[in-house]
Amino acid sequence: MLPVFKLSNGPVPLLAFHGIGQDHRAFEPLAQQLEGRYAMYAFDLFFHGSQSAPASDDVLTKQRFQEIIQAFLHQHSIERFAVIGFSMGGRFALATAEAFPQQTTELILLAPDGITISPWYRIATQSGLGRRLFRYFLQHMPLFHRFGQVFLSVGLINRSVLRFAESTLATVEQRKSVYNSWVYFRKLHFNLSELSELLNNHPVRVRFFAGYFDQVLPVSYIKPLSRRLHAYELTVLKTGHNRLIEKVAKIF
Structure with a gap:
């Protein structure tokens, strides 16, 4: 099981999955606005918040994640629900809707990861060599920074993405x-x-929210899924990546 925190009360259960480097508290501003409409259940994902390493060293599979959510639904006697995911949490929201399509009433995706896969993510996680290199660079941050500056100078990444990466990787x-997280969650693809x-x-x-100034997971990253849907809603807000939940809370 994953730790879960009930942040609001209402007639519609809402399962919430946070982004990388966050925990369930990331959804508190939104939960305040949803009081009386949604009962928000915010999870702490593995390696975040109150949840540390998983019980085994295996990669998280979709089947195992489905079992975790099924146990949660059974424990709380939930039959139908909405689901929301921000950034990395978008993978978990998508996996939940995929596993329980008959029970999912609403899928809310805020700058979701898991639709367009970054080539850097593929390089860093999909092979043993890539994972060893990824670990090496994280253990030698001055080298990581130098390579980041080189990639920035030749246009392989933009400054916003580099700043996001460095802030996310600031401490050991x-x-x-x-x-x-990147390695353990790498099988959650669609x-x-x-x-x-x-x-x-x-x-x-299906509701998408994106930040107009977001260069980490820009609105264009939604298109590979949205163009296949018969109906969806898209709201683009004048914000970057990190403040999207806060901005969505003001209009939800």
């Missing part, structure tokens, strides 16, 4: 959390044709 504990068919064939309300 943050670097451990990022490495473990066949977008199959996923969109599931969403199209069930009455799931």
